[in-house]
Amino acid sequence: MEKDNTYFGVKEIARRANVSIATVDRVIHNRTGVSEKTKRKINEIIKELDYQPNILASRLASRKIISLAVLLPKVSPETDFWEAPLKGIDRAQQEIKKYGVQVSTFLFDLNDHKSFSEQTKLILEGTFHGVLLAPSFVDESREFAKACNKLKIPFTFIDSDIPDQENLAYIGPHLFQSGYVGAKLLTYRLKEKHKVLVVNISKETDTYNYLQIEEGFRSYFKDNSLPGEIIRVDIKDTDNLSVTRDLKRILHTNEDIEAIFVTNSRVSAVASFLEKNKRGDISLIGYDFLKENVRYLNEGLIDFLICHKPEEQGYRGLMALYQTLVLGSAVEKVHFMPIDIITRENQAFYQN
Amino acid sequence: MEKDNTYFGVKEIARRANVSIATVDRVIHNRTGVSEKTKRKINEIIKELDYQPNILASRLASRKIISLAVLLPKVSPETDFWEAPLKGIDRAQQEIKKYGVQVSTFLFDLNDHKSFSEQTKLILEGTFHGVLLAPSFVDESREFAKACNKLKIPFTFIDSDIPDQENLAYIGPHLFQSGYVGAKLLTYRLKEKHKVLVVNISKETDTYNYLQIEEGFRSYFKDNSLPGEIIRVDIKDTDNLSVTRDLKRILHTNEDIEAIFVTNSRVSAVASFLEKNKRGDISLIGYDFLKENVRYLNEGLIDFLICHKPEEQGYRGLMALYQTLVLGSAVEKVHFMPIDIITRENQAFYQN
Structure with a gap:
C-alpha cells in the first residue's frame, strides 16, 4: 500500500x-x-x-473543524415534507465531512413559534460557523438573521425566502411563478365563469411566502382576463379535524366552487375531505411529492402536484455554506429551483 | 508539499x-x-x-487505458437536441478521465442510414472497451449490437431502446408512458368529439421508439373512453419544406383537426407551419427543451413540451460503462428518466 x-x-x-x-x-x-x-x-x-x-491536504493539516447548524421543521404526523431536505443535507454532509465539516441538526415544531425561538437560542449559544434554515416563522427568523449578521455567521434560506435579510443565499422556488403555474394548471378544467378557492393551511398565513404564491395565482387569472371569483380561506388550526370543519363550512356557503388550490403540502387533507364528501368533481392542485399526496393523485382526487426538489434544496443549501466557509468561493445569491409538474401519468418516474 | x-x-x-x-x-x-x-x-x-x-491508485499503477466510443447523431440545422447528451458525456468524462478513461466520439447523420453503418465499422475496427450509442436506426443498431456481443464489448443505449439486444443498460424514457402523458396533456383543450393528429417527422418511423410512444398516446384515449379520431402521418423527408408541404395537405383534407402531437423534437417545424397559416387554435404538444421549441412555447403556439433530461442520459450512459469496466460493479439494466412537463409558465426554471 x-x-x-x-x-x-x-x-x-x-x-x-x-x-x-x-x-x-x-x-x-x-x-x-x-x-x-x-x-x-x-x-x-x-x-x-x-x-x-489545497483543499483536502490543507484542511486536514489545519485540523480545523467547521461546525454548521441546520434548523428545520420536525417531520410531523401532518407532513413528512421535511424528510427530503434532511436527506439532501445528509448527502452533502457525506461528501464534505472529510474536509472537517460537522453538521448539527435543530428541529422545531411548525405549530409552535416558541420552539423555533428556543432552537435559534441554542444555535446562537453554540459555536457555529454557518447556519442553514427554513425561515417558516417570519418575525422569529428576522430576529435570528439579525443576530447571525451581528456575529458574522453566514446563513442560507431554503424552501421559502424573506427579503432583505443579508442571507448568504436563498435556494427554493420562485414563489410568485409557482402560484402562477398552479393557476395555469387549474384553469384546464374550469368553466367560463368559475369560482376558485385558495386554501392556506398553516399557523403562519400572512407571510411573504404565501402572499407571493397567492399573488402569482391571482395574476395568472388577471393576465389572461379570466372572469370569475377567487376566494381565500386561512386554516390556522392545522390538524385534520379543524381542516375538515373549516372546509365543510366554506363549501356549504359556496356550493359552486369548481376548483381548490392548496398553497402547501397539506393538499392531502383537502383530498381526504373531498373523498369523504364525494366531491371528486372539484379540481384540486397542491404541493409536494409526499406519499399521501401521490396516493390521492393516483386516485384522481388530486389533479396536479407542484414540486420544487426539496432534497436538492437541502443539498445545495449546505454546499453553499461549504463553498463560502471552506473553499472561500463565491455563492449564487438566489438559486431558483425548477417548478415541476406531477400528474398521475408521470409520477412513477419523478425524482424528488 | x-x-x-x-x-x-x-x-x-x-x-x-x-x-x-x-x-x-x-x-x-x-x-x-x-x-x-x-x-x-x-x-x-x-x-x-x-x-x-483501490480505484485511483491501482488504476494509475496499472496505467491501463480504457477506451470508450460514443455514437450519436450529429447536431444538424434541423435539431440541436444532441448537444445535451454530449454535454452530459463530457461532464462524465471530466470526472473519470483521471482513472485512465478516454472517450472518442463518432457522429452520424440522422437522414442517412449509411453514415451510421460507416461509423459502427470504424468503431469495430478500433480497440474500444465499451460503447455508448443512440440506436436511431434499428436494423443497423441490431447488427452492431450483435458484433459487439460477439466481441464481448459492453454497450449502453440512450434516448431510445431496442428490446433483446443484450445491452448493458438502457437510459432513457419509458416511451409508452411518455406518449400517455402527451395524450393526457392534449385532452385538456379538446372538445367532446375530437380529431387529433399524430406526426412522426423522421427517416425511421416504424421503429420500436415511435410505435411505443404512439401506442401510449392512443391508450390514454382508450383507457379514458374518450371518443374521437386519431390519425397519423409519417413525414420521412425531414427538411422544413417537406414538413410544410405534408402538413398543408393533411390539414386541407382534415380541416377539423383540433390538436397535434409531434413524437419528437421537430415540433418547432409544426409550430412554424401553424404560425404562418394562422392556426394557433390548434393545440400542439411535442418533445424536448430546444431553443426553437421554447420560443414557440413562449409565443403560445406550443402548449406543452415533454422532456427526458438528455444531458443526464449522456452522463449516466457513460458512467454505466465506467461502473462496469473500471469499478467492476453492477449496473442497473434499465434506468427510466423523468417525464418532465414544460409549459410557458415554468420553462424559465427548467434544468434540462
Missing part, C-alpha cells in the same frame, strides 16, 4: 512530467525558476489528474 | 488510528493479526475519510 500511495498527488505529477518534486512544488505555489514549457506541462498534468492540492 | 502529501491515504489513517502503516495495510487487505477493536477503529476512519484505496 505504501507503494500505491506514491501514485497520489505531487509525486505522481513529478513522475509524469519527468521533473523533481521541488519543481512541481514551485509551479503549484507560483514561484519562479521553472521554464514556461515545463510549467505548462505540469499544469496540464494537474488538470488531467484533477489534482486539488 | 511533500509534508501535505503525507496527509493523504494510508499514512493519515495510521496517524489517526495511532497504529503503524503495516496494521492499516493488514486491515485493508483483510489479513489476520489485528484486534477486532483496532480493526473497527481503522474501518471507521476509512469510512470517515471516504478513502478508496
